[in-house]
Amino acid sequence: MPRREREKRLARWNVEQHVHSAGQIGWPDRIHAVFRRHAIRQVGYVPDTGHARLIELCIKDNAIKDVVLASEAEGPGLVLGAALGGERAALLMQSSGVGNCVNTFSLLKNCAIPCVLLVTMRGEFNDFNPWQVPMGSITEPVLRHCGFQTYRIEREEDVEPVTDSACRMAFGGGNLQVALLLSQRMTERNKPEGH
Amino acid sequence: MDRRALVARLLADRGDLMVVTGIGSATYDVAACGDHPLNFYIWSGLGCTPSVGLGLALARPDRRVAVVTGDGDVLMALGSLGTIGVKQPANLSIVCLDNGHYSATGMQPSATSAGIDLAQAAAACRLRTEAVSDLSRADELRTLLHSGQGPIFIHARVDADDQKRVFPSRDGVAIKHRFLQAAGTPA
Numbered sequence: 001m002p003r004r005e006r007e008k009r010l011a012r013w014n015v016e017q018h019v020h021s022a023g024q025i026g027w028p029d030r031i032h033a034v035f036r037r038h039a040i041r042q043v044g045y046v047p048d049t050g051h052a053r054l055i056e057l058c059i060k061d062n063a064i065k066d067v068v069l070a071s072e073a074e075g076p077g078l079v080l081g082a083a084l085g086g087e088r089a090a091l092l093m094q095s096s097g098v099g100n101c102v103n104t105f106s107l108l109k110n111c112a113i114p115c116v117l118l119v120t121m122r123g124e125f126n127d128f129n130p131w132q133v134p135m136g137s138i139t140e141p142v143l144r145h146c147g148f149q150t151y152r153i154e155r156e157e158d159v160e161p162v163t164d165s166a167c168r169m170a171f172g173g174g175n176l177q178v179a180l181l182l183s184q185r186m187t188e189r190n191k192p193e194g195h
Numbered sequence: 196m197d198r199r200a201l202v203a204r205l206l207a208d209r210g211d212l213m214v215v216t217g218i219g220s221a222t223y224d225v226a227a228c229g230d231h232p233l234n235f236y237i238w239s240g241l242g243c244t245p246s247v248g249l250g251l252a253l254a255r256p257d258r259r260v261a262v263v264t265g266d267g268d269v270l271m272a273l274g275s276l277g278t279i280g281v282k283q284p285a286n287l288s289i290v291c292l293d294n295g296h297y298s299a300t301g302m303q304p305s306a307t308s309a310g311i312d313l314a315q316a317a318a319a320c321r322l323r324t325e326a327v328s329d330l331s332r333a334d335e336l337r338t339l340l341h342s343g344q345g346p347i348f349i350h351a352r353v354d355a356d357d358q359k360r361v362f363p364s365r366d367g368v369a370i371k372h373r374f375l376q377a378a379g380t381p382a
Contacts, residue, residue: 071275081250104239112367
């Protein structure tokens with residue numbers, strides 16, 4: 001592969017922001033716009049290549065408190081606390097992180113706490129790492145068992161309307177837990193090699 | 196040190212202090228001081244209590260938030276001490292009632308009985324740490340809880356005894372609505 005093309009495909013490192021931008025444009029910006037529209041004030045995440053651009057946007061946004069979690073398991077607790085303080089919260093993680101939350105998701109169900117969860121899928125389309133397959137292949141049923149409404153997004157043009165609907169379902173009085181699964185086929189093209 | 200005597204001293208004249216309690220004995224200790232609409236009792240997800248305190252403290256920087264929990268909860272939440280250290284919420288305190296045992300499940304020893312020091316872990320995570328093993332500083336700690344610069348971690352070595360269980364409401368939706376109303380938060 002010519003050097004120029006290889007550099008284009010590799011992730012960029014933004015030294016000033018200390019965040020990794022995989023050169024994603026489009027769908028992460030639209031998710032961020034939906035977050036703004038629905039007044040989401042806290043975003044908890046474990047860093048992930050698929051969410052790199054969205055994480056970067058949340059960090060730069062003064063209206064959003066970005067919380068880098070040591071484990072995804074902390075996320076539902078953060079969302080519950082935010083709700084008790086009158087703030088809406090969203091969580092960003094990859095499918096492997098869903099497995100870390102199975103028990104703490106119970107907080108959201110037990111207390112009817114609205115939550116929007118954006119999951120970047122691993123172990124499905126062209127993933128270089130086969131060890132991601134076991135968790136990736138059970139992510140959606142696990143979320144359903146945990147009480148989430150789940151919606152898969154396969155195409156970029158669906159990102160904005162589906163995220164907007166998820167926020168309406170969660171925060172519009174239903175106090176629902178809604179998970180959006182961003183298919184690896186959609187996110188894959190924007191990822192650097194090997195992640 | 197008697198855990199309930201300490202909790203009662205820390206929560207005396209609590210005003211509008213918001214309290215989140217860890218599953219198990221810490222919940223019973225806070226309930227033993229009397230039920231309060233600004234108590235939020237956690238009944239599932241061991242290890243989640245510090246994160247709930249963080250979300251609440253970030254959402255309500257105008258109010259004081261106290262997490263009251265045990266060594267078992269904090270041991271499962273060591274990572275979240277780091278998460279809290281990053282955000283440095285000035286209004287958040289964590290009271291860790293460390294009896295070195297899992298008292299709610301039959302007094303099995305916890306890692307702190309083998310010398311694991313949660314106060315040092317909290318200090319390493321950039322929490323302002325106070326370690327006590329008797330009630331001599333209870334009034335000072337109460338002031339810290341209500342007005343000290345956080346994040347604060349009060350590490351209290353308490354007796355390993357199984358006290359009478361005082362059960363507050365286990366209805367998560369009911370205690371949520373009661374809390375929101377008492378906090379003046381629009382639901």
